[in-house]
Structure formats: structure tokens, C-alpha cells
Amino acid sequence: MKKLAIAAVAGSALLTGVVTASAADMTVKAAPLAPAPFSWTGFYVGANVGGAWTPDNGGSDFGPLFPPFIVLAPQAAIPTLIPGQLDVLTGGGRQSGVIGGGQVGYNWQINQFVLGFEADAVGSGLNGSRGTATRSFGPPILLATVNQTVTVDFGRMDWMASIRGRAGFAVDRALFYVTGGAAVTEIGGSTTTVVNGPGIAIPAGTAVATNGGPGTRWGWTVGGGIEWAFHQNWSVAGEYRHTDFGNVVSAFTIPSGLAAAPVFATGTSTSRLTVDQATARINYRFNWGGPVVASY
Template identity: 35%
Template sequence: MKKFLLAVASVVLGTVSAMAADLAPQYTKAPAMAPSYNWTGFYVGANVGGQWGSADPTTSTVFSPTGYFAASSVPAIAAVGAQKVNSSSVTGGLTAGYNWQVNQAVFGLEGDINYFGFKGGATGSAVYPCCAPFSFAVSSQVSADWLATIRGRIGFVATPNWLIYATGGAAIAEVRSNFKFTDTFTVTESAAIRDTRVGWTAGVGSEHAIGGGWSLKAEYLYVDLGRSTATSTNLTAGALQNVFTHSVDLKSNIVRVGVNYKFGGPVVARY
């Protein structure tokens, strides 16, 4: 009987111990905190893409009773001299900037200098209204080799590693234009414009951080460099003279992709 009671007690105690073990609190290790990208910091980068744009060079003159042209020739020259030059090319260059992240907003200042590659020309001709069959011709050449921008950026962090932004500021380029007027009387006139233009630019973009300070971006910019004007009095018609006015403007669309590298900056922990 005593052995039986001892066996029963042993079974009961074992069962209670097992139940106590099951009811004991279970502890698990907290997950490690993963680093979250922060956009604050100085960065440098490079970009490549394409530009397509247009320029509107103009050539005109004025009527003078002692000048070379008949009154009817003045509007005819202006009509032929209102020309259109289209250009497209590969563009690429270097970028540097600084971002400040405040919660989900990112504010930045960015500058870049790029090969622009704008180049093109146009030619038109017509018969003198007063003096058929004699005619005249007007030609224009426009180019801009480089483009620099200084822009502000304001963006929204859609995900910790993905930034969507708008940008705008100043656009700077040297616009070069050459103009020439000729007619079948062998009269010629020419002029050139060399002007470092300060215009404006605006656009939108997206940038994605890929780790180690590196990020990839895609960007669209619209550029308007405004209009430059020059006058000329070098008409080769002996004592007869006419003042010519030449002008040119330049606008362009740019689509490009790039890679940036950010130096330092805080890393925010997240679960």
C-alpha cells in the first residue's frame, strides 16, 4: 500500500511540474533595429540624358528714305527673317548639392554643369516685292555648348528610400548666334551674338537610395534662356545704309538619369 501511494504521488508531482513549466512566461529576443535612410547631407554625382529644344532667331530692318530698301521690302525681310531652329542632342555632366530632411519633407540646394550640345540653323529666301525677279536670303545659326543650373529642391519622402521632388532656379548658358543677309545685287550684311544668358529652369524628379550613400535619380527640366538682341550697320551697299536688328531666344527640354553619392549624414533606426 505504501508503495502504491508513493507511485501515485510521484505521478501527480510530475504532472504539476509539467503544467507549471507550460504556464511559465516565455521570453523572446527583440528584433534588431534596421537602419533607415536619411537624406540630410552633402552629395556629388553625375548625369546623362538628352535635350530637345528650339530657338527663334529674327532678322529685321527699318525703312529709311535715304536707305537701300524700298518700303515694301522691310516687311518682306522681317517675314523671312522670323525663323525657327530645332535641336536635339545628348547631354551630360556633374552635380553637387546639399539636402536637409525634416520629418517627411526634404529641402535642398543643387548645382550642375553639363555639356548642352544645342546647335542648328535655318535659311529662308524671297523675291523683293518691288523688284522681281531679284531676291534676298536670310540665314541664322544658333548654338550653346554648355548649360549650368543653380536650383532649389523641395521633396516628399514617399518611402524611407524614395524621394519625389520639384525643383527650380536659374539656368545659365552662353548662347551664340550668327546672322547673314544677302541678295542678288551682291549686297551683304552680317552680325553675331555672344551672350552669357541667365534664364530660368523648373522641373520634377525622383530619387531612390540604394545603400552605402548611393542613390539613383531620374529628372525632367524645362529651360528658358530668354532673348538676346544686337544691331548691325554693316550693309555693303555703298553710301546707302539700313540698320538691321537681330535677336535670338532659346528654350529646351531635358530628360536625364543620374547617380549621386552622399557623404555622411545621420542614420535613423527603425524596427
């Protein structure tokens, strides 16, 4: 009997140890380590594509846009010289084009706040703003109405670039941000087209003048966007920006059609060159998943 009692006690103790060990093992397996919080910190490179446009009211002029011209009979009983005048170029229609390029930058996350910088460059087929104006003269100054129209197309922008700061608020894998900084572009030569209606003898018909381009223009840009990380190293974003390159002044020449005096008159026109753009962007991030810096 004593031997049976000793064996029973020993078996019970062994069974209790096994159960206790199994329970402890299950407890450890049931509590895996929590994953590290997602972080936006790190360098990134990417590509973008979208559209850009200049507004309808991009052109304006407060100088001698129209030079004098001469009207002959039957619009006038005698040759009449119509002097130049101050006028205003109004928008001649929105100019738009496709843009595409790349960007590089760095983000640094502090709690839920993300700070960083970005540089980007895009190629474009975007024309600058267009301005047009028409003036008419008729009775009692003239016997019949004559018209003159001037259209100024401000230079083509083959590329644009910017260097900007960024500040955003992260909600896990979504980043809401604003951005702003300096922008630069190269503007080609502008073109001035003067259409003189019937009755205008000098200069007659249509004259087209290519003006010297203002070259490189610096300005400012501001905007914002939303970025979403769909993978540990990849994200997509949508961004909108408004860019202002300031006033562009263009001088043009009106030919006379006469060999002895080929230049009839000159004028100047001014345009406020602004660009709005919306792009879709994709980024690849290096060292993504680094620690989120805590600030207390």
C-alpha cells in the same frame, strides 16, 4: 515513499523552470527590433547625362532685319532700290545636342517632406535657336521675281549651370520632387547668312557675317523629377527642366563687295533663348540613413 514524492516534486519544478526559460527566450528571439525608417537627409554628389534642345520658334525679329538692296535689269528696267522693311524671323528647325556633367546638393527630410538645394553644371554642344525669313519682290514693282533670305544662328552654348532649391514628397525610397532657381550660360558669337537671289546686284550672292557674342547670360530654370534609392548610399533619378535666358539681341553687317564702301547696311535680330533638357542622374549620398525629423 516520502523520498520518492520529494524527488518527483523537485523534478517537476526543475522541468517547469526550464520550459518557462525556453519559452521566454523564444519570445525575445521572435520579436527583433524594427529597422530604422529610411531617410533622405544628407549631402550627395553625382553625375548626369542627357539631351537638350531649343524650340523651333526660338527666333523672332521686329527690327529692320533686311537692309535695302539694288536690283538691275532684266529684273528691273532701271536700277531699283528696294527699301528695308519690318519682318519676323520664324523658327528654322529645332537645335539639339548631348549634355553631361555633375551635381552636388543636400536634402533634409521632415516626416515625408524633403527640402534641399542643388548646384549643377553641364557641358554641351548645343547651338542657340535659329531664325530665318525670306522676302520676295516681283511684278509690278520688278519685271521678274527676286528673293532674299536671311538666317541667324544664335550663339553656341558650351556650358550651362544652375543653383536651385528642391522640394519633394518621399514614399519610402521613392522621392517625387520639383526644383527651380537661377541658371547661367556662356553664349558664343552668332552668325548671320544673307542669300541674295539672281537679279540682286548690290549686295550680290551670299554674305556671311560673324557677330559679337553677348557673353554670359543669366536666366531662370524650373522642372521636376523622380528619384529612387536602390541602395543605402546610391540613388538614380530622371529629371526634366525648362530654362529661359531671355532675349538675345545680335547686330549684323551686310557687306557691299566694294572696296571703297565695304559696309552696305546693318541690321539687328532678336531671339528668345530657351532650353529644354532631360537627364538621367546618379547620386552617392553621405550620412544617408540619418534620422527623419518629425514635426507635430
